Amino acid sequence: MLPPPPTGIGLGLRSAFMAEIDAGAADGLVAFLELSPENYLWRGGAAVDQLGRICERFPLIGHGVAMNLGGVDPLDPRFFGELRRFLDRHPTPWYSDHLCFCNRGGELHDLLPLPFTTRTATRTAARIREAQERLERPMLVENVSYYLALGESEHDEPDFIVEVIERADCGLLLDVNNAYVNAQNHGFDPLEWLARIPLERVRQLHVAGHEPWDDATLVDTHGAAVRDEVYDLMAWVVERIGPVPVLLERDNNIPPLADLLAEVKALDAVYQGALARWRASEGQEVAGG
């Protein structure tokens, strides 16, 4: 049986602070941990033992980078078999990966955007359905940041995302930092973008930091503190959908764990405020019949 989804602010598990987490430094301070199983597949030893202990202290969410859902190479049965065995040992309410391609006859080491076409959406949705069947778990897909549109698009990004998740009948992991970075780089309003996303499909949020590359370009580095504009987008969504797991991603320039826990606390204050507004609006709707 799959565990219930956690709600509140979680933290991405990184090797830089696993020992501290294992020693209890985050107990009671984060709602869940998100981990990338690819770091543990086909491995044993101390790191896997440590992960087993950590899993007993926190709810887990599995989030991968290697599934190549938007690619054209067949899904790798060996990878799916090992991932399935990992998820059986470390239960999570769903599994997520990115709306991208990352492999073409070999690992490309990046999350590359897809052409926004019906043909790509149809193929990607079929692969998401296959992934769900192979894992026997629900899948979420995450919107990615992109710096150039690939190929000739028939749709814009929101239409493409909607077409994929409706055809796949899957959930959306909504990364509001990616939406913000794309909005700045491609010149659209992130709130207008969000308003076109079917929020009933959103099961989880990501927030992260970004940094300027030059005067015209922001880069989704996951290497800085979350900016106020991204807090605001997170709150905009939470006050419309209610309790949800929100993940603080930090993959580069990782500060001391205490700093990340302080950021989790700051995010939680904004999250709780948004949740209070959601509860008030729900109450008004109930009172109004």
Ligand SMILES: [Fe+2]
């Ligand atoms: Fe993300």
